[in-house]
Amino acid sequence: MTTTGKASSANSAGAVPRPGATRNLVVATIGFTVNFWAWALLGPLGPGVKERLGLSFAAQSLLVAVPVIVGSLGRVPVGALTDRYGARIMFPLLSLATIVPVLTLTVVDSYPALIATGFFLGLGGTTFAIGVPLISGWYPPARKGFALGVFGIGTGGTAIANFTTVRLADTYGENTPFLLVAAILAGYAVLAFLLLRDPPGRTAPAGSALARTAEVSRLTVTWQLCFLYAVGFGGFVAFSVYLPAYLRTAYELSANDAALRTAGFVVLAVAARPVGGWLSDRLHPVPVLVWCFGGTAVFAIVQAFQPPLMPVATIALLAMAALLGAASGAVFALVGRVAPADKVGTVTGVVGAAGGLGGFVPPLIMGWVYGIEGSYTIGLMLLSDVALAAAVYTAVKMSRVDKKSNLVADTAPRRSLQA
CATH class of the missing domain: 1.20.1250.20 (MFS general substrate transporter like domains)
Known part of the structure; x- marks a missing residue:
């Protein structure tokens, strides 16, 4: 009787993650990393674009900043939509949507077109607001901090972009980084739809x-x-x-x-x-x-x-x-x-x-x-x-x-x- 009571107490205290929590954490972290990789593609290419188009430092800064600003502000509506529709829908949807501006980078070359493309490239940065509520729902309070910290490793996607973008473009052709990232995003969207699950008991809030x-x-x-x-x-x-x-x-x-x-x-x-x-x-x-x-x-x-x-x-x-x-x-x-x-x-x-x-x-x-x-x-x-x-x-x-x-x-x- 006492043993049962203790087990029940531990369960109610939420000491153990729910079955499937690790799978969802891994899949979400991969998605966050890949989308951040896409989000940061313009940064490493900025100096080359500046020289090719004869841009000023201010114009180059704006080109690099636009995806980051949009990716930051866009987290507000994306977070609210995740509360409503769940991460299983939002993660694949945002990953697929990010493919469009990534592929657009293979055909645009003018400064205004690059600015417009960078605006939509900011979608990749909004996926942070999808993963946090997903992980928060799967993990108990005693493990939540570490789990969210692991998910935050996905910000390393910016480092991947910095290490690989210019090297891939120089070695295999200027469109290679964009085609590679687009293919990975498409593969991830399928993976997320098949493996991600919203936390048990999640209820969609009322209102817009x-x-x-x-x-x-x-x-x-x-x-x-x-x-x-x-x-x-x-x-x-x-x-x-x-x-x-x-x-x-x-x-x-x-x-x-x-x-x-x-x-x-x-x-x-x-x-x-x-x-x-x-x-x-x-x-x-x-x-x-x-x-x-x-x-x-x-x-x-x-x-x-x-x-x-x-x-x-x-x-x-x-x-x-x-x-x-x-x-x-x-x-x-x-x-x-x-x-x-x-x-x-x-x-x-x-x-x-x-x-x-x-x-x-x-x-x-x-x-x-x-x-x-x-x-x-x-x-x-x-x-x-x-x-x-x-x-x-x-x-x-x-x-x-x-x-x-x-x-x-x-x-x-x-x-x-x-x-």
């Missing part, structure tokens, strides 16, 4: 996607999570975008050396994401975020004084990569704890958009400050201030939010029994 987005935008916790993700993931995106230019200007590195060091930064940040989720499962997301943001603030101050590249600057930059990557994983472990269960997709869309957009503000500030001061010190000190503010805010406010959410969850079953 617009109404649900408006509803979650009225939740204070949505904007709190947006701020934390804009600092964590936004900081990672900012460094991955601006680090090559920073290394070339501050340390006079060659383009290839700066690119390789940036790739190392990206790989470490991506690898640290599941670690942040794993630590959040065992400790709690709040202390993990406090330490990650606090550590980022310290290392940003160190880097603000432009120390020697070896070893001090290298250690500082790689430490920030690990801390920002772990913070990104911890934020979505917190999303799984504090977001309403039937609105996880919609909340994920809004928070994911904030993270993507957060990555574009720091590079603009860094460039502006450098143009005025001829130094990156002020920009890095501002990063330190924002990270420190995020650490303090997390410690003071988010622990209260989590306790309140747990209190509601704990009292809900007792109310139903009394009724």
